[in-house]
Amino acid sequence: MNMNICLMPGDGIGPEIVTQAVKVLEKVAKKFGHTVQTETALIGGAAIDAAGNPLPEATVAACKAADAVLLGAVGGPKWDTIDPAIRPEKGLLGIRKALGLFSNLRPAVLFPELAAASYLRPDIIGQGLDIMVVRELTGGAYFGEPRGETVVNGERAAFNTMIYSESEIERIVRVACEIARKRGKKLCSVDKANVLDVSRLWREVAIRTAAEYPDVALSHMYVDNAAMQLIRDPSQFDVIVTENLFGDILSDEASIITGSIGMLPSASMGSGGPALFEPIHGSAPDIAGQDIANPLATILSVSMMLRFAFGLEKEAAAIDAAVKAVLAKGYRTGDIYVGEGEKVGCSAMGALVLDAI
Numbered sequence: 052m053n054m055n056i057c058l059m060p061g062d063g064i065g066p067e068i069v070t071q072a073v074k075v076l077e078k079v080a081k082k083f084g085h086t087v088q089t090e091t092a093l094i095g096g097a098a099i100d101a102a103g104n105p106l107p108e109a110t111v112a113a114c115k116a117a118d119a120v121l122l123g124a125v126g127g128p129k130w131d132t133i134d135p136a137i138r139p140e141k142g143l144l145g146i147r148k149a150l151g152l153f154s155n156l157r158p159a160v161l162f163p164e165l166a167a168a169s170y171l172r173p174d175i176i177g178q179g180l181d182i183m184v185v186r187e188l189t190g191g192a193y194f195g196e197p198r199g200e201t202v203v204n205g206e207r208a209a210f211n212t213m214i215y216s217e218s219e220i221e222r223i224v225r226v227a228c229e230i231a232r233k234r235g236k237k238l239c240s241v242d243k244a245n246v247l248d249v250s251r252l253w254r255e256v257a258i259r260t261a262a263e264y265p266d267v268a269l270s271h272m273y274v275d276n277a278a279m280q281l282i283r284d285p286s287q288f289d290v291i292v293t294e295n296l297f298g299d300i301l302s303d304e305a306s307i308i309t310g311s312i313g314m315l316p317s318a319s320m321g322s323g324g325p326a327l328f329e330p331i332h333g334s335a336p337d338i339a340g341q342d343i344a345n346p347l348a349t350i351l352s353v354s355m356m357l358r359f360a361f362g363l364e365k366e367a368a369a370i371d372a373a374v375k376a377v378l379a380k381g382y383r384t385g386d387i388y389v390g391e392g393e394k395v396g397c398s399a400m401g402a403l404v405l406d407a408i
């Protein structure tokens with residue numbers, strides 16, 4: 052198989068982690084007799100600096116022409132004070148929207164080898180953790196109109212609109228039901244239906260949609276309780292489905308149970324076009340340029356790419372196994388180092404995974 056991949060390294064640690072992930076992709080492809088063609092496109096702050104726009108037309112075209120997209124991360128203090136209309140993050144939101152990527156899969160998996168790096172007690176993590184957070188990605192307060200600034204009682208005020216249509220809710224719940232069906236058959240829909248109208252519609256549509264999946268046990272939880280339950284007893288969850296903003300927050304929370312946000316990959320998919328794969332973390336400006344970032348979330352995003360965009364299960368499993376083997380030997384980047392094993396940097400970790408394939 053030939054794979055045409057559009058790479059968008061982005062900002063901060065983005066280029067460092069994407070470099071390692073591409074090496075892994077190329078090695079796996081070679082080992083299994085595939086070919087990879089890559090094209091690099093600008094996004095985020097890098098695109099603002101080069102073209103005055105966080106999402107140049109050429110980038111959208113390159114993504115649409117590719118079979119799949121691999122993204123590092125965008126943003127950083129350099130662009131925090133510019134016109135919000137052209138912030139780096141706008142580039143990321145724009146490409147998600149342009150490719151119709153409404154479904155964001157964020158698996159929070161604790162490698163048993165990393166149990167000591169989890170921020171939870173051993174008796175709480177128990178047999179490990181394997182939660183799939185299904186985050187709606189192109190709706191809610193992120194994109195809702197109207198939004199902006201106004202004046203209320205003579206003073207500045209600002210507002211956003213959290214809005215979902217029935218069809219937007221139905222399609223993401225359907226994705227979550229399909230996933231739950233192939234896993235533990237438990238789906239927890241997280242909302243704030245005790246307060247928000249948008250959540251009451253969400254819950255109603257979730258119930259209606261999940262009724263078509265009698266083999267999947269649907270439950271509901273308010274988001275504040277869900278945030279607490281994730282820490283109190285994470286293993287009660289199998290698949291979580293939730294709206295854009297809640298999913299953003301809960302997935303960062305879930306990541307820390309696995310040891311570090313530097314471990315969590317994601318897949319963003321729509322209906323048919325190229326999917327986008329990226330770590331859930333950001334550009335980590337505090338550690339950028341030091342070759343100490345954890346590249347595993349991005350390497351595991353390549354595994355998700357092989358599995359979900361190309362149906363290459365053996366190839367994906369080879370990456371997962373290589374990551375596991377490297378962790379089993381005790382190699383750790385700083386974010387998952389807890390005093391045992393050997394601390395390594397970003398490129399060294401990439402090289403170790405490469406050797407293990």
Ligand code: NAD
Pocket residue numbers: 064123124125126127128140143312313314329330331332333334335336337338343344345346348386
């Ligand atoms: P962040 O995820 O970049 O960093 C939070 C903390 O986690 C930092 O201490 C960082 O060093 C650490 N961290 C993150 N990834 C790591 C890795 N791979 N290895 C080791 N440590 C890692 O979140 P932030 O600091 O809130 O945001 C920084 C910038 O990134 C902002 O501009 C934000 O908008 C942007 N951001 C982008 C994305 C994305 O591109 N998908 C996601 C989140 C944040």
Ligand code: IPM
Pocket residue numbers: 126140143144299331333
């Ligand atoms: C993420 C990030 C983005 C989001 C930002 C950078 C727009 O936090 O991918 O989780 O909120 O979706």
Ligand code: MN
Pocket residue numbers: 299300303331
């Ligand atoms: Mn986030």
